[in-house]
Amino acid sequence: MSSVSNGPHAGQEASHDRLACQPSPLVMTVAEWWAEGVRRFGEDPDTWRLVCPACGHVAASHDWDDAGAPKDAIGVACVGRWLPNARDASGTGPGPCNYDGNGLNPVTVTDDDVVLHFFAFAEVTPEGGAR
Numbered sequence: 385m386s387s388v389s390n391g392p393h394a395g396q397e398a399s400h401d402r403l404a405c406q407p408s409p410l411v412m413t414v415a416e417w418w419a420e421g422v423r424r425f426g427e428d429p430d431t432w433r434l435v436c437p438a439c440g441h442v443a444a445s446h447d448w449d450d451a452g453a454p455k456d457a458i459g460v461a462c463v464g465r466w467l468p469n470a471r472d473a474s475g476t477g478p479g480p481c482n483y484d485g486n487g488l489n490p491v492t493v494t495d496d497d498v499v500l501h502f503f504a505f506a507e508v509t510p511e512g513g514a515r
């Protein structure tokens with residue numbers, strides 16, 4: 385048995401590479417969501433950064449921990465809910481805010497019959513940070 389890497393199906397690699405420059409899909413499995421987080425930010429989920437859909441505030445997972453939020457609020461409700469002086473989610477201006485999720489989050493993550501709604505991952509800049 386020999387392994388052929390340049391066969392007629394080699395073009396399938398291109399579709400995989402194409403994903404590298406695309407935004408997060410809006411519906412994915414837990415495994416796909418996890419892979420996307422690792423691809424963007426690395427193996428440590430505490431460093432993954434997520435964008436509040438209400439105020440645009442970007443927070444890392446550990447920011448929720450640091451603010452005293454429960455684990456199930458990470459990427460679901462704005463970290464501002466656990467911070468003083470956060471503005472109202474329906475207001476304007478810079479975040480964080482008091483947005484509480486309510487299933488309106490843009491990314492749907494499914495695992496069998498479980499459906500979760502998360503913030504989108506932050507974009508990674510060439511410098512490695514997020515905007």
Ligand SMILES: [Zn+2]
Nearest residue numbers: 436439462481
């Ligand atoms: Zn917010």
